[in-house]
Amino acid sequence: MKMSKCKNFLFFLLAAVMLAACTNTNEKMNTCENDKMELSFSAEQAAWMSAIACDEAKGDLVALESAIHNGLEAELTVSQIKEALSQLYAYTGFPRSLNSLGVLQRVIGDRQAKGVKVIMGEDASPLSDDYDALKEGTRVQTQLVGKAFEYEFAPATDYYLKAHLFGDIFARDNLTYADRELVTVSALSGLEGVEPQLKAHIAGARNMGVTEEQLQGIVVALAANGLLNEAGRLAKAYDELANSDSGLTVERSNSTSGPTTKWSVGSPNAAYAQYFVGQSFLQPYFGGVANVTFEPRCRNNWHVHHGAVQVLICVSGKGWYQEWNKPAVPLTPGTVIAIPEGVKHWHGAAADSWMQHLAIHTQEQPGATNEWLEPVSDEQYNSVQ
Numbered sequence: 001m002k003m004s005k006c007k008n009f010l011f012f013l014l015a016a017v018m019l020a021a022c023t024n025t026n027e028k029m030n031t032c033e034n035d036k037m038e039l040s041f042s043a044e045q046a047a048w049m050s051a052i053a054c055d056e057a058k059g060d061l062v063a064l065e066s067a068i069h070n071g072l073e074a075e076l077t078v079s080q081i082k083e084a085l086s087q088l089y090a091y092t093g094f095p096r097s098l099n100s101l102g103v104l105q106r107v108i109g110d111r112q113a114k115g116v117k118v119i120m121g122e123d124a125s126p127l128s129d130d131y132d133a134l135k136e137g138t139r140v141q142t143q144l145v146g147k148a149f150e151y152e153f154a155p156a157t158d159y160y161l162k163a164h165l166f167g168d169i170f171a172r173d174n175l176t177y178a179d180r181e182l183v184t185v186s187a188l189s190g191l192e193g194v195e196p197q198l199k200a201h202i203a204g205a206r207n208m209g210v211t212e213e214q215l216q217g218i219v220v221a222l223a224a225n226g227l228l229n230e231a232g233r234l235a236k237a238y239d240e241l242a243n244s245d246s247g248l249t250v251e252r253s254n255s256t257s258g259p260t261t262k263w264s265v266g267s268p269n270a271a272y273a274q275y276f277v278g279q280s281f282l283q284p285y286f287g288g289v290a291n292v293t294f295e296p297r298c299r300n301n302w303h304v305h306h307g308a309v310q311v312l313i314c315v316s317g318k319g320w321y322q323e324w325n326k327p328a329v330p331l332t333p334g335t336v337i338a339i340p341e342g343v344k345h346w347h348g349a350a351a352d353s354w355m356q357h358l359a360i361h362t363q364e365q366p367g368a369t370n371e372w373l374e375p376v377s378d379e380q381y382n383s384v385q
Contacts (some may be wrong), residue, residue, distance in 0.1 A: 037178055038176060047220075048221075049076060051222070053182075054227050056190075057191050058191075064103050068103060072118060072119070077122075079122060083174050086169075087175070091188065092191070137168070137171075141166040144181070181205035182210055185201050198233070202238055219238065228311055228338070232335065233334065235314070235315045238262075239315065265281045269282040269292070278294065278348075279295045280300070291358055296352060296353055300346055304343065304345075305342070305361070308341060308368040311362055312331070312337040312347060315358060317349060319350055322347070328384035346376045351382075
């Protein structure tokens with residue numbers, strides 16, 4: 001009898017230990033999975049990673065070398081950058097990926113020869129012997145797309161996507177899922193003619209944990225690094241996706257008559273209010289980039305930039321840009337305007353729409369100034385509507 005009780009006790013003790021072990025394992029798996037849904041980069045690191053990925057896609061090895069140096073200064077690891085450039089062969093091709101890895105290798109050598117800090121980082125963890133790349137890749141792809149996807153027209157390509165890209169590559173844990181989608185969106189912004197894939201990966205980035213602020217940060221990072229047309233391409237795709245029938249919810253500002261936008265409106269632009277007709281708002285970003293929001297009919301005065309080229313990238317709404325004695329140019333999301341130095345001009349919102357644009361100064365000379373002139377009259381403004 002005593003022996004029977006002892007056996008029962010040992011059985012329940014063993015069961016309790018096994019249950020606790022399973023619970024701990026599940027908690028670790030859930031924690032690990034949740035970690036994959038967040039960026040592992042700081043805001044500064046994410047900005048440089050965006051520049052690195054976009055320069056890789058463009059094949060601009062000179063700009064890429066500078067971006068890699070700056071990324072390493074921001075303490076991105078060699079492992080992270082190497083993994084991003086390796087992953088991108090699936091999106092930009094082996095030639096660009098291999099050339100970029102060569103640049104990374106050269107930068108590492110140069111820095112080490114000069115005694116400059118290089119953080120190597122840890123390589124990806126080995127996969128288990130029973131890892132099923134097709135099964136896991138199908139799960140990851142479904143999560144990214146938001147539904148099951150079968151490319152029946154090209155079953156071999158479907159297999160490569162599932163088993164290799166989303167199975168083998170995405171399983172490497174030196175980048176998170178969110179990291180990988182930030183890299184992919186940044187790279188696709190650097191390629192012409194891939195807008196459907198760019199939009200798909202903006203949506204995929206959201207599904208993999210990249211926030212709206214972080215997606216907008218890619219646009220800002222590209223602009224801050226002189227990748228202006230690429231920033232405009234991404235801004236256009238981002239806006240079109242937000243306004244499509246994709247089920248995304250666009251946020252509205254606190255004002256009931258405010259703009260429908262995912263971009264921050266910022267604070268009233270009080271310091272420059274004297275140079276505007278109507279209400280404007282200002283949201284500063286890093287790298288000298290600022291987002292200016294105009295209420296309907298709001299516009300700034302005629303003005304001239306001396307010693308600098310100002311670049312505008314429209315990100316939301318509709319507006320106008322006009323140079324003196326020239327026809328007005330419409331501003332819609334993705335429009336990029338490089339305002340020549342010394343040219344008299346104005347810009348603002350359309351009569352029936354709020355408008356937001358990023359503004360950044362390039363080719364800035366010492367002592368650069370803005371010369372504010374007369375307001376844009378109602379007659380002048382109404383003539384372009």
